[in-house]
Amino acid sequence: MRRVWQLYVAHVLLFVFYAAAIGYVAQRYGHSHLLDEFNVAGLIEQPVATLTQGLMLKFKPLNLDVLPLYIVLMAGFPPLLIVMMRWPNAALAASISVYLSARLFGWNFSAYPSGDWYFNPFTWQLLFTLGAWAALGGRARMQVLARSRAVLAASIAFVVFAAVVTLADRFETTAFLPTGMLEWFVPNDKTNLAPYRVLHFLAVAVIVVRLVPSDWSGLRSAALQPLIVCGQRSLEVFCVGIFLSFVGHFILEMYSDGLAA
Known part of the structure; x- marks a missing residue:
């Protein structure tokens, strides 16, 4: 569960700094529409309730949907792993059943202030389970x-x-x-x-x-090392990418007219 805690802390810090950055830019440059566009207006209108829901993973600014999904899936992984170590095919069958049931009956987590999670944990868990199943012998089968x-x-x-x-x-x-x-x-x-x-x-x-053979020498080449490091540091890459996406969006919005001219 240590990884779950790391993900949760990262999400909370990213949530706070990301929302603060959007609020600052919106106020400093008079782009108030960014508050609605990035779904942080609730922090201005109802800060306590919105922040509380954010800590409960129910309120998420734009582009912050992935980490809550990952947190939930990682939290549920230990019992899944116990079952999969003994009955891998049964665990995969159960995962497929949950996936199909969620699509059929509309299962999802509720979001704040309305709607559901953008990435439905009941369905996306299937990819997570497929990866675990493959790693624990499914690939050989x-x-x-x-x-x-x-x-x-x-x-x-x-x-x-x-x-x-x-x-x-x-x-x-x-x-x-x-x-x-x-x-x-x-x-x-x-x-x-x-x-x-x-x-x-x-x-x-x-x-x-x-x-791509598993022993392909190219996988150990210097050219691919940056990609490998990015995979090993996926949490850091994701957090930086979120900020860069906002910065890029803001720059394009500020200077797109000048570039077009």
């Missing part, structure tokens, strides 16, 4: 399937198809797609981790396993 040429071809086809649909929707060039197809994928259900997102994750995993 799936080697035969992963080495199948048919599975590899299907995985590549699905990833390419997903890229085509995503880009077509983004650039509003969907006329060439069959009628009704786009309705299956747009709007993209990120909150409840749509099944095609899970399939995409599995497809990418199959491609990587097949095309």
